[in-house]
Amino acid sequence: MTGFDAQLRRAAQAIAAQFEQIWQSQPRSDLIDAMAHATAGGKGLRGFLVHESARLHGVADLALAPACAIEALHAYSLVHDDLPAMDDDDLRRGQPTVHRKWDEATAILAGDALQSLAFELICDPKNGLTPTAAGRLALGLARAAGMAGMVRGQAEDIAAETAPVPLSLAQITALQRGKTGALIEWSATAGAVIAGDDPAPLAGYARALGLAFQIADDILDVTSTPETLGKATGKDAGAGKATFVSHLGLEGARARAQDLIETACESLAPYGRQADILCDAARFVVARQH
Amino acid sequence: MTGFDAQLRRAAQAIAAQFEQIWQSQPRSDLIDAMAHATAGGKGLRGFLVHESARLHGVADLALAPACAIEALHAYSLVHDDLPAMDDDDLRRGQPTVHRKWDEATAILAGDALQSLAFELICDPKNGLTPTAAGRLALGLARAAGMAGMVRGQAEDIAAETAPVPLSLAQITALQRGKTGALIEWSATAGAVIAGDDPAPLAGYARALGLAFQIADDILDVTSTPETLGKATGKDAGAGKATFVSHLGLEGARARAQDLIETACESLAPYGRQADILCDAARFVVARQH
Numbered sequence: 001m002t003g004f005d006a007q008l009r010r011a012a013q014a015i016a017a018q019f020e021q022i023w024q025s026q027p028r029s030d031l032i033d034a035m036a037h038a039t040a041g042g043k044g045l046r047g048f049l050v051h052e053s054a055r056l057h058g059v060a061d062l063a064l065a066p067a068c069a070i071e072a073l074h075a076y077s078l079v080h081d082d083l084p085a086m087d088d089d090d091l092r093r094g095q096p097t098v099h100r101k102w103d104e105a106t107a108i109l110a111g112d113a114l115q116s117l118a119f120e121l122i123c124d125p126k127n128g129l130t131p132t133a134a135g136r137l138a139l140g141l142a143r144a145a146g147m148a149g150m151v152r153g154q155a156e157d158i159a160a161e162t163a164p165v166p167l168s169l170a171q172i173t174a175l176q177r178g179k180t181g182a183l184i185e186w187s188a189t190a191g192a193v194i195a196g197d198d199p200a201p202l203a204g205y206a207r208a209l210g211l212a213f214q215i216a217d218d219i220l221d222v223t224s225t226p227e228t229l230g231k232a233t234g235k236d237a238g239a240g241k242a243t244f245v246s247h248l249g250l251e252g253a254r255a256r257a258q259d260l261i262e263t264a265c266e267s268l269a270p271y272g273r274q275a276d277i278l279c280d281a282a283r284f285v286v287a288r289q290h
Numbered sequence: 291m292t293g294f295d296a297q298l299r300r301a302a303q304a305i306a307a308q309f310e311q312i313w314q315s316q317p318r319s320d321l322i323d324a325m326a327h328a329t330a331g332g333k334g335l336r337g338f339l340v341h342e343s344a345r346l347h348g349v350a351d352l353a354l355a356p357a358c359a360i361e362a363l364h365a366y367s368l369v370h371d372d373l374p375a376m377d378d379d380d381l382r383r384g385q386p387t388v389h390r391k392w393d394e395a396t397a398i399l400a401g402d403a404l405q406s407l408a409f410e411l412i413c414d415p416k417n418g419l420t421p422t423a424a425g426r427l428a429l430g431l432a433r434a435a436g437m438a439g440m441v442r443g444q445a446e447d448i449a450a451e452t453a454p455v456p457l458s459l460a461q462i463t464a465l466q467r468g469k470t471g472a473l474i475e476w477s478a479t480a481g482a483v484i485a486g487d488d489p490a491p492l493a494g495y496a497r498a499l500g501l502a503f504q505i506a507d508d509i510l511d512v513t514s515t516p517e518t519l520g521k522a523t524g525k526d527a528g529a530g531k532a533t534f535v536s537h538l539g540l541e542g543a544r545a546r547a548q549d550l551i552e553t554a555c556e557s558l559a560p561y562g563r564q565a566d567i568l569c570d571a572a573r574f575v576v577a578r579q580h
Contacts, residue, residue: 016498026437085394093486104375105448108398112370112405118434121411123429131421138428139413146406147316151399155321158395180447261381278449 004280011051011067012044018068019061022117023099024115034098034110035117036074045285046187052278053191053202057270063112065127066137071116073145076114077183079107081154087235088100094230115145133194135180137186140193153179166242173211180217181210187280204267212260215253216286218243222250228289257286293300294570301341301357302334308358312407319412322386324400325407328365331383331520335575336360342568343492345482346561352484355417356427359408361479363435365475366404369397377525384520390507405435423484427476430483433471443469456532463501470507471500478568492558499572502550505543506576508533512540518579 023036047067054063082089082097083104090100099107121127122138129137143149156175158169167175188206192199221236222228222245236243244253264282268275295502313326337357344353372379373394380390389397393412411417412428419427433439444466457465478496479489510519511526512535526533534543554572558565 029442029445030449031437031442057347076402080398083394083398085398099310104373106376106445108370108373109448111447112366112401112435113437113441115402116432116441117407119428120432120436123425123432125425125429131425134425135415135421138409138425139415142406142410142413145402146410147321147403149406151403151406152319152321155319155396156401158399159320230295 004277004284007052007277008048008281008284010042012042012047014051014064015044015047015068015071016040018064019071022068030102030106031109031113034079034106035075035103035114037095037101038079038098038110038114039071041095042071042075043288044071045281046074046183048281049184049187049206049278052281053188054189054194056202056278057191057195057197059191059194062128062133063191065121065124066128066190066194069121069137069141070183070190072114072121073118073141074183076118077150077154078110079111079114083107086154086158089232091226091231102104118145129194129286133196136193137190140186140189144186149178149182150180153177153182161241166240166246168242169244169247172242172244172247173283176211176214177207180214181207184210184213185264201267201270205264205278206280206284208260208264208267209285212257212264212282213242213285215257216288217261218245219253220289221245224289254286261286293567294480294574297332297342297567298338298571298574300380301338302332304341304354305334305337305358305361306330306532308354312358320392320396321399321403324392324396325365325367325404327385327391328369328388328400328404328530329361331385332361332365333578334361335571336364336473338571339474339477339496339568341474341482342571343393343478344484345481346568347481347485347487349481349484352418352423355411355414355419355483356480356484359411359427359431360473360480362411363408364473366401366408367435367444368442369401369404373397376448377446377524381516381521400453408435419484420424423486427480430476430479434476438466439472441469443467443472451531456530456536458532459534459537462532462534462537466504467497470504471497474500474503483578491557491560495554495572498550498554498557502547502554502572503575505534505547505550506578508535509540509543509547510579511535522528544576551576 019039023032026032050067051063054060076098079098083099089097096108119138123134153175157179185203185206189199189202192202221233224233226233228267261282265279293345306455309329313322316322340357341353344350369388371377372382373389388400409428413424443465475493475496482489482492511523514523516523551572555569558568
């Protein structure tokens with residue numbers, strides 16, 4: 001197990017334990033069970049990025065709440081994205097999606113409450129962030145998640161499915177920056193933001209990583225199986241949608257992802273060997289099988 | 291026009307102008323149009339409560355962003371509540387609901403982005419709140435909106451529709467405190483929270499007001515028409531659902547609402563005549579025709 005694997009697992013365990021405490025603090029209900037289901041079983045890459053960037057900036061002890069916050073936010077986006085009116089998926093992380101296991105109303109509400117929970121975790125003073133750090137993280141998260149970030153990217157992604165002309169590579173890249181890039185950048189810069197340090201090197205890393213992540217997703221959509229991936233495959237090709245693979249070909253997409261890993265790792269130069277684990281994370285993102 | 295009418299209109303106009311600026315700052319899209327549609331045409335009662343409580347605590351100049359935030363949050367809840375999987379409503383504020391005017395995906399995403407926008411407005415330092423005040427407001431909003439507040443109330447409300455035994459009066463009252471009460475309390479206490487003052491008198495006012503508001507809603511569901519109300523009527527009775535009216539009868543519900551207005555106004559005693567407008571607001575909530 002490399003340092004990255006160990007750290008990823010450690011972050012995921014800490015986040016899962018924290019979520020468990022949160023669900024236990026609430027009266028049992030379908031809503032809470034659905035929120036627990038939605039936050040379980042993921043890789044926890046975004047939470048790991050929060051932990052790792054916090055470690056690099058000497059604020060590791062403040063990472064847990066924002067790490068849970070980004071995982072809650074990400075889980076909300078998946079629950080809503082899987083709804084029949086959106087991507088209409090039955091399978092997520094190898095499990096039935098929330099609206100399949102419960103119903104659509106529960107999925108809508110669980111997603112909504114997960115978004116609220118993300119902001120609650122950041123802003124609760126008992127989680128140790130100063131008001132200034134919490135305010136900056138919450139503002140950044142709201143922007144990354146909302147009408148100029150993730151939700152805009154999702155809306156553009158839906159529009160792309162029925163676009164008369166397939167999207168150009170530049171358009172796909174811009175769409176990705178909103179849809180997945182903004183939350184990844186928030187995660188990877190969180191440590192610098194908490195510490196009040198310059199987030200620029202981590203932002204450069206995150207932009208390359210986010211794009212590599214999306215390219216890897218497009219590759220897996222073509223090359224993997226639902227059993228391995230834990231969700232449906234072949235959806236984009238089936239929909240005749242422009243992707244990094246449709247534009248660059250499989251080999252071209254792989255080469256582009258490799259280039260981006262280099263860029264990501266070079267962005268981390270100011271941190272020296274301290275950032276090896278984040279560099280490994282970038283390699284993992286492209287090499288992953290699910 | 292009473293002082294209350296004038297202040298309600300003034301707050302609504304300031305909020306509408308601020309929203310207009312926000313939509314103009316974004317590239318035009320269905321998403322942004324849907325968000326604009328969802329925030330238009332409401333009474334703006336929650337935003338007014340923020341303004342008025344801020345005025346009472348000498349921080350009127352800081353009210354606009356939190357007032358817009360609560361109206362954005364409220365609008366999100368209506369958009370999602372109207373979805374086919376939830377209340378399945380075609381009409382809201384006399385206009386087609388977002389999923390009827392656009393589609394379900396746009397309604398889900400517009401609601402999601404409106405929730406993010408609420409936190410963005412509170413946490414953006416250019417809106418003038420101190421980090422401490424912003425953090426407290428954002429934390430309070432997240433709690434009022436989420437799994438222990440509004441969303442829980444909505445989930446309980448849906449469960450009540452298929453409950454084998456109709457809810458008791460105590461259960462309806464508890465459900466209401468989450469579903470509509472929590473956001474009303476947030477709004478009415480916002481000024482005290484911003485100023486760092488004791489929110490207890492305003493919280494007492496808000497709890498009585500929120501309950502009176504829900505009772506009035508139940509009364510209007512029975513006595514009004516879709517033309518006057520701007521949304522469907524007779525839904526609860528049609529669904530055989532327990533309401534304040536089904537428990538207390540129409541006259542009993544009216545009497546209970548009147549009692550609550552008295553309680554609400556008495557809670558404002560520490561403010562003296564300064565609070566007359568909030569007291570008028572409570573009377574309006576029960577006397578309103580839509």
